[in-house]
Amino acid sequence: MNQPEFRDSVPLHFASHQEVYEETIRKATAIFSKTRELLKKQGYDANNFVNFMDIMLGDGFIREVNPLRIHFSMFIPSIKAHGSAEQQDRWLQKAVNCEIIGSYAQTELGHGTFLRGLETTATFDEDTDEIVINSPRLSSYKWWPGALGHTVNHCIVMAKLYSKGRYHGVNPFMVQIRDEETHMPLSGLEIGEIGHKVGFNGVNNGFLGFKNFRIPRSNMLMKNAKLLRDGTYQKPISSVLNYGTMVFVRVIITRNMAQLLAKAATIAVRYSCVRRQSVIDPNKPEVQVIDHQTQQVKLLPQIAKAIALKATADNLWKMYEATQVDLETGNTDRLPELHAMACCLKAVSSADTAAGVETARYLVKVWNQALKGQRLMPTVRYLEQYATNSVKRFAWSDSTPVIIEAFQAVTANRLRLANEHIQQRVKAGRTPQEATNETGLELVRLAEIHCRGFILQSAYAAIEQACQTASQPLGEVLREICRLVVYDEALRITGDLLRFTTMSDPDLVELQRKYEASLGAIRPNAVSIVDAFDYPDFILGSTLGAYDGNVYERLFEDAMKSPLNQEPVNRTFELYLKPFMRGKL
């Protein structure tokens, strides 16, 4: 691990895009060569090697992510999952030895997880016993597969199979895409990398277009489905089987997320013990930030979540393994459940909203002023009525101004409780500062609700004013926008509304219904509204958001500007890849 060739000479975040790629390839091949060498000494086991490469390596050494990882995590597993015994004989050992290096190409420029939407076609030609692959249009180009740009020479391609004029669903095909000797792209293909991304810039994500590109029929992967010499198609026992690789990836993602969260928690907790900021007791030095309850609430649940997510990933992994055993006996019963759980876990993520504790202290201060009958400043004046009246539930109705008032009622009631809790803690012997710190969660939350109420009030006032001079149809749109943001915020604090207002369960259902109606009402005007923001293209600088909507052309044009796309073979092939693949590195 301390070998100099595994390290960057200069931190890669200072390097250019091309330098990042070249250095990543240099390092990845050095690490993998060394590992293979060590494993061979201990009695070389191909499966151990693959597992070791896939699971353990890459992210630590190669922060921009290892472009060879997909070879181990998707290309080789796909050969196992979809290749017949004869096909596994042909490709598996070569792949394990890295004599061929492959990617997995499913996603297209215009289509992602909705597999039936893929456009790449694979048409059987009975005369030559070949399959002809085509990208009918630009949106059909394969787009995003890792290492596809300039790294791999093989690829498993998901495409729609046609034979005898009939459509037989999406199937996997083994496709050689570059010459093994020269690494030149083969004729009939257009290959390159998709350019700079936020993160993953070592991965060499690529694109691949086909123009009447021919492969032998025997290159269709036929463990599950089969295509006979006469063009007859034999279905797999379950159509889900062809999607196995994607399920595997989702299962892996949950584990990766747990690892990332654990790393992040490690960094954050350690730093929070070094960093000092603000005092709790004004007569003492600044505290370690981890001593602020508001910081604890950011950090500590993340530790717990990392562990919970790891347990979840392990649980999911067991489900995956059990399903794989079932599949060997032809039992596909648990596949949909696994698929659903893997999708769901992939999608769940969380984020925190924080508001300055400064504000909360300010609110406590003015609350106590109000209790003494003092006059408050405009943005907090609403607190006066709650501080002087006896406690009662706010009368709910779902008109815009009343909902905004409800935010104020919630803030006031939360403020009353937080203030009481501070005083209880003081009576129990805490200093006012300690008591305030220990009531931090409540304070931050109520400060946030206060702030959101202010945002809603500001929006409402501005829109009502604009409506005085706007045309009647424009006024309607503006008021709908206001309702939408008010409903959206209200539905985020239903717990508070149920506690502190007279909102009933039917009221809540009705609010949800109005929210849905508001979404539908704004939908037809959405483009006009953002057009009215009036950002010219050169300010937006976005291929995806340009005024003319020529999304794919712009994406492609932009990718072609990458320096890596200016020559067909990158020099790392001769320097590292070729010697590595020939076992000479």
Add this chain to the structure above:
Amino acid sequence: MNQPEFRDSVPLHFASHQEVYEETIRKATAIFSKTRELLKKQGYDANNFVNFMDIMLGDGFIREVNPLRIHFSMFIPSIKAHGSAEQQDRWLQKAVNCEIIGSYAQTELGHGTFLRGLETTATFDEDTDEIVINSPRLSSYKWWPGALGHTVNHCIVMAKLYSKGRYHGVNPFMVQIRDEETHMPLSGLEIGEIGHKVGFNGVNNGFLGFKNFRIPRSNMLMKNAKLLRDGTYQKPISSVLNYGTMVFVRVIITRNMAQLLAKAATIAVRYSCVRRQSVIDPNKPEVQVIDHQTQQVKLLPQIAKAIALKATADNLWKMYEATQVDLETGNTDRLPELHAMACCLKAVSSADTAAGVETARYLVKVWNQALKGQRLMPTVRYLEQYATNSVKRFAWSDSTPVIIEAFQAVTANRLRLANEHIQQRVKAGRTPQEATNETGLELVRLAEIHCRGFILQSAYAAIEQACQTASQPLGEVLREICRLVVYDEALRITGDLLRFTTMSDPDLVELQRKYEASLGAIRPNAVSIVDAFDYPDFILGSTLGAYDGNVYERLFEDAMKSPLNQEPVNRTFELYLKPFMRGKL
């Protein structure tokens, strides 16, 4: 705007860190020269120029953010806010003309917004009528100020003033840091840029250390506070006055956020009208993604929020202006309110949690199976009891397993409602697919809660199993971790718990109390727990999270590796800055 010199020859995201900076300086000076030239033709007004430079320009042309912006947004405003009439005569016109270019240095390596924690000292020397500035330790170095690295030659420095052996609080000082002729750093200073960041790589954020660096007493900015020849300090009428620049920046940030959100909404809405994904009706083509209700809920509230936030920023701006008028008459009453509101608005942000609608469809399917008495798969088996029993509230208690069951009860009850709403929509003439799409919000939310319940259940099972062999103290820590994540998740769905379980208001208060206690209980073990994750430093690759805690040394070491730090003057000074500052560009 179409001038070739305002454009990048190659997209800057392909360039190296140093190239990004050099190109940014080239472009920024070209744009500002041109603007100045045009304004002069119309009758040059210095204030118009400053406002124009600060507000209108930069972000569109210079995606890596303009390093000269801080000169207009903080350096010049600070001279106005803190400089006496005589001092404004000395520096203001020069700054407006860009004959001198400045930054604003408050933040230090070890201290941010907690102003009293700053460590840089400014000690009055009566013998020479000078002020001696020092950075007592590495954590006292100024750190982050924009353009401080290699761009500016002046800087307003916030430092703790001492005279006659007494401390007089944090005050602002005008400091020249580089030679105007050669741009060499002045003796007694250590200057450089802090390296690569996520975004803002054109800004040239810098560091600045002082070693017995002397400035004339007359360089202390004395509009509010005064330091007399004999060392007497005259306080400002309000200590808040010295923080005015930071309040101004927070007010600006809210406006910037509204603009960024509006830009993002523009991009997202337009792309969502081009991109097609998945069908709603299986017999029709894939729909524009904006037609999915689940996509609408992501996009449309953002449009509304951008508008609401803009209205809020305008409102805040009015508060700021009113406060400025008050200040001229010595009235500081509204400053704390403004400060609190500006802090709060700066901190508020939101993020969405999404779960796959796939999973939701799966849940609806198995729910209907359960209604028919069919046996369900393990992860959804809990639904069976809710599908066969009559509706009743789940009996709340706050033990860990019961809370986890409560998540299941909530999911089941939400599923019951969503299923009823789908059926109602079908009865009203919708196709089942349309009805499902229109119930998308409810479905996604319940799928998320289902998923979170699964995460909690997985964590609970894994920890209970580990506790069977763990030591008693270790077992206690593990169970505390489990409680923390369970409480944390439960407190995010209090609305649901109040609706669908017997949880009362006192129950909720008690849960909050337990959550706070759990944070406190885990706090002492937090470092041990993350140490136990056992990531070696070379895997973490983090200056902030290294095992030894030598945070500042590592940060500094890392910054010194930047190519820009390898020579004291960057060539863009001779190429662009100097000619620009001399008006020769």
